[in-house]
Amino acid sequence: MSERKITVIPPKINLNTAKKQEVKLLNVAAYCRVSTAQEEQETSYEAQVSYYTKMITENPSWNFVGIYADDGISGTNTKKRDDFNAMMDRCLQKGHSIDMILTKSISRFARNTVDCLSCIRKLKEKNIAIYFEKENINTLESTGELLITILSSQAQEESRNISENVKWGLKRKYEKGEVLVRRMFGYRKGADGQLYVVPEEAEAVRMIYGKYLEGESMNSIARILKENGIKTIRGNAEWNVSSIRTILINEKYIGDAMAQKTFTTDYLTKERKENRGELQKYYVENAHEAIIPREVFYKVQEELNQRANVYKKSNSKQEAEVKGKHTGKYALSKITVCKECGCEYRRQIWSKYGEKKVVWRCENRLRNGTRYCKNSPTIEESVLHRAILHAINRVLKNKEDFVQTFRKNIVTSLTYGTENTEYAEEKKKLQKAMAELIQEQAKQNGDESTFEERCQAIATQMEALEMKQIKEARKTEEGSKIDAINRFLGKTDCVLTEYDDKLVRRLIQNIYVVNAAKVEVVFKSGIIVEEVLPES
Numbered sequence: 001m002s003e004r005k006i007t008v009i010p011p012k013i014n015l016n017t018a019k020k021q022e023v024k025l026l027n028v029a030a031y032c033r034v035s036t037a038q039e040e041q042e043t044s045y046e047a048q049v050s051y052y053t054k055m056i057t058e059n060p061s062w063n064f065v066g067i068y069a070d071d072g073i074s075g076t077n078t079k080k081r082d083d084f085n086a087m088m089d090r091c092l093q094k095g096h097s098i099d100m101i102l103t104k105s106i107s108r109f110a111r112n113t114v115d116c117l118s119c120i121r122k123l124k125e126k127n128i129a130i131y132f133e134k135e136n137i138n139t140l141e142s143t144g145e146l147l148i149t150i151l152s153s154q155a156q157e158e159s160r161n162i163s164e165n166v167k168w169g170l171k172r173k174y175e176k177g178e179v180l181v182r183r184m185f186g187y188r189k190g191a192d193g194q195l196y197v198v199p200e201e202a203e204a205v206r207m208i209y210g211k212y213l214e215g216e217s218m219n220s221i222a223r224i225l226k227e228n229g230i231k232t233i234r235g236n237a238e239w240n241v242s243s244i245r246t247i248l249i250n251e252k253y254i255g256d257a258m259a260q261k262t263f264t265t266d267y268l269t270k271e272r273k274e275n276r277g278e279l280q281k282y283y284v285e286n287a288h289e290a291i292i293p294r295e296v297f298y299k300v301q302e303e304l305n306q307r308a309n310v311y312k313k314s315n316s317k318q319e320a321e322v323k324g325k326h327t328g329k330y331a332l333s334k335i336t337v338c339k340e341c342g343c344e345y346r347r348q349i350w351s352k353y354g355e356k357k358v359v360w361r362c363e364n365r366l367r368n369g370t371r372y373c374k375n376s377p378t379i380e381e382s383v384l385h386r387a388i389l390h391a392i393n394r395v396l397k398n399k400e401d402f403v404q405t406f407r408k409n410i411v412t413s414l415t416y417g418t419e420n421t422e423y424a425e426e427k428k429k430l431q432k433a434m435a436e437l438i439q440e441q442a443k444q445n446g447d448e449s450t451f452e453e454r455c456q457a458i459a460t461q462m463e464a465l466e467m468k469q470i471k472e473a474r475k476t477e478e479g480s481k482i483d484a485i486n487r488f489l490g491k492t493d494c495v496l497t498e499y500d501d502k503l504v505r506r507l508i509q510n511i512y513v514v515n516a517a518k519v520e521v522v523f524k525s526g527i528i529v530e531e532v533l534p535e536s
Helices: 015-023 039-058 082-092 113-125 144-175 199-213 218-227 241-249 294-308 363-368 381-396 399-415 421-444 448-474 479-491 501-507
Strands: 026-034 062-071 100-103 129-132 187-189 195-197 257-259 262-264 272-274 282-284 311-313 321-323 336-338 345-352 355-362 508-513 518-523 528-532
Touching: 026 039, 026 082, 039 062, 039 100, 062 082, 082 113, 113 129, 199 218, 199 241, 199 294, 218 241, 241 294, 336 345, 345 363, 355 363, 355 381, 381 501, 381 508, 381 518, 381 528, 421 448, 501 508
Parallel strands: 026 062, 026 100, 100 129, 336 508
Antiparallel strands: 187 195, 257 282, 262 272, 311 321, 345 355, 508 518, 518 528
16 A cells, blocks of 8 residues: 655735735724713713724724714613614624724623623624723634623623612612702702792793683693793693693692602613602602692692593493593583483584574483483573573672682782791691591591591681681781772672683582573582573
8 A cells, every 4th residue: 555645735825815905904993982971971981082083093004984972871771872873883784884893891882781792793793893992802802702791791780780879879868858850841950959930931830720720621721821832841832731731740839849750670771660659759848949839739639630530421221430531611511410310411502594502401311312311401501601690699699708718818819928937837737637637537438427527627727727817917018908908899799790611610510400490500619509590
């Protein structure tokens, strides 16, 4: 057998290609990021951009193709990092123009292990290297991915620790009564971090509360704001229901502040969730200057609850009540009720022989005829208006009660903002006691007679306090104004001559249609007046 012979064949070298490879420059970009917008971080941000620009441009083997930088953006996910995403898009395009990316460290590139490895692998498939300067790692090298997995996990754990530390710090602040505030409609945020009233916007806030208590719907209030040229907090002319609702339920307008209404569920995704009892809440009273009186705010909350729970009788036997919808277009909608079947009356326009007539009819009878409601009458709107106007005038003729109530309202409005601290504190205590009593009764379902006695005792104390306040007010500079109003009321006959929707919304709770000849008008004060319907 012949001896084995091995011949080595040298590779063929294309000198032209080798020269091209030698002179080919690497297209190099850099990615910079800082996570907050604080001054010391801004310096770091500018330093990173300047440093990498100089490093790339001074290297003769590199071709500078850009700096991608995100300022004040968290690195726990990539969704909001615009420059990072633009850089990745450029790299993943066909015929990409980036060969290598320089960055300060793994934590600057991404704190989320999954995001970090996913991006590295995508770029590796395109033969694009990422060089982490602090760790001295090149992702195209064999040991790169293992080291990156370990180090990016450490970066992610660091983010978790930072998140926990921030939560701990916030909790300590909340316990001291320090609440994080932001710019909101009606207020501006001062240099000291506190909220200060913006007079023009505060007037709009008061109008929103006033209109809502008058019976206007949120859609209607939004339209009024637009017509008056009042712009939103973001400078938009268009208002929506959500914006109005946010203003109506925000406790900050009475000078208080609730901390930790929401919380972060995941430090990586930054997803936030409404706090429904999962964590503690902190309620701080008198945190800043109020725009809305507490009494008005509480009345609005009651009205919100009532409107949210508007129910009407269903025509179906299986379902006794169905969810209704509040409307603020007509004052008599939702408050005019059929005494026979309990359904609401609806406004209708009849047309006969070319003539139109506005009437109010029972919705149940309107839909089902006499099947479920046999005797409910159809009432002309003009007749119903005259009956309501007559009922209001009958109540106003009892001048002593009316003038006394009106006087209290005047004193409250004149002394609001300058009210004696002693009275204000005492009134707040009584209001709090009443609220606690109601909550206790609702939870325990206790004895009704005992509950009413305790309620009456608190109400008597509040009445005495108000009378004492009136007497005290006479001694102040506002006393002359109050005396002038009293003299005017004593000489004036309180008789109304025209029906007014706004007045009806303020005074009347319900109108029950008894039959074709009679209605019952229930006032919010508790007075019930039986009124005979006039002839049309």
